[in-house]
Amino acid sequence: MAAICVFCASSRTLEPSWLDIAAQTGREIARRGHTLVSGGGCVGMMGAVADGARSGGGHTLGVIPQLLVDREVADVSADELIVTEGMLDRKNVMIEKSDAFLTLPGGLGTLDELFEVWTTATLGIHRKPVVLLDAGGFYTGLVDWLVGLAGTRFVSRSAIDMLAVADSVPAALEAIEERLG
Template structure:
């Protein structure tokens, strides 16, 4: 599988998050997958790519031109794709991927997560998605999603579209299982009458 990993490029995070990214990269390689990532050498993004390559994995880095110097482009990638902007970066990462693994991250990681999660809920793709969160960073997000569900802003399928995992092995096991077809209905696209 070609697995896209969304994660942090921040240098201000706890070292444990970087180690988690390296563990994920090593497991990806051990299982014989290809890595698609944000194409930077810094923080978690760099750690996952280096570990994947050290394990023999093919790595594809996708980075927008404006961030080549800021995030320090991963010139050691098997393939380094430089895009015009962030929108084309995400499109290229999506196009090249069969599954998505979300590690702890910030605003950019959340944006990437929400885009692929929404598309999966709407039936626009069937690629599996797993959040790997051993330390509970995304617990408030999960609670927010439950609140949106309770308030009628979401349907239960939002939880069917994603795997919430706490170990590297559990995350990859989820991604390797056949994706569940969500079968969106007209109700998913139409607002209920007040």
């Protein structure tokens, strides 16, 4: 089974529907026998995905920088919790520990993580699947813009093809599993 890294929002002020999607993602990862790799936080969608995975009997690995541990937002219920010096170290450990990446709705930090793993995949630094969950059309505008960039040659068609876009949690995990072989 795979270690699937989930990038998502950690905001405390999210609508319940986003938290439900995160919890569903965690449960589905566990149901399929995969390990969840997360940003190690206990709040927002990040906390919900980890709680969902654990409720389904899944193994959770959190990676969190010390500055967030100091703010008391660490997922102390994680099966494994790795504390890093900073945000860049956190991202590098998450990439190293994961076999695939799934991006749920989120803000700047989530987009940073998505573009990091997608860019490094296009450069051949890794061959790990990168999947974007476009729940409720959350990322439709972004995806349309990115596809449009292929026409300008600022982004290659092969780079666009490396990003799988799914509209449901089961479809996102199926895309990961298909790409893992």
